């Protein structure tokens with residue numbers, strides 16, 4: 001069976017109650033293929049999670065944008081994986097480049113977080129991606145492999161992991177990766193997973209593109225491929 005499509009929306013640190021309500025209303029009216037074809041996941045800030053979950057159509061799901069690396073406790077300002085599970089939040093984004101860069105989350109820390117969240121029963125969108133400097137130095141493949149390796153070292157079951165390739169240079173910069181650029185890294189990543197995890201995981205794990213995109217390119221690429 002083919003891999004199920006996955007579409008996610010990371011709302012980052014944005015929104016008011018009114019705006020959130022408006023977005024959810026729009027999403028609830030959207031026409032999409034069934035859940036058996038595509039999973040749709042939205043990721044509001046923590047404070048809006050229960051609100052969004054309560055308003056969102058049942059075939060769309062919610063995701064947190066982060067969670068604490070281990071069991072909760074005396075970690076002021078953090079939100080634990082257990083709390084997300086308790087609230088019925090099925091997904092969490094881990095290792096977003098904004099957290100890696102602004103909050104110094106290391107590859108190892110991200111690997112620990114992914115492992116702990118999975119152990120608690122959450123599904124994880126694990127983000128990886130290179131900076132402009134790394135791309136220009138020709139180290140893209142090595143960088144994303146290193147980030148993936150740090151996750152692979154801590155987990156054995158990839159069923160509940162989606163790998164999100166999010167090139168840092170195409171996040172919030174106005175720059176976009178072309179479908180060919182994204183596809184090239186996806187292919188390298190899948191090969192890395194094949195050679196370093198297993199052929200089964202390489203065949204089944206979903207790798208999504210998570211940087212900015214130009215819809216025109218995607219549609220053209222799909223048309224070219226179809227023809």
Ligand SMILES: O=C(CO)COP(=O)(O)O
Pocket residue numbers: 010096166170171172173174210211212
């Ligand atoms: O960070 C992103 C997805 O997680 C995409 O960011 P922008 O849409 O701001 O480029």
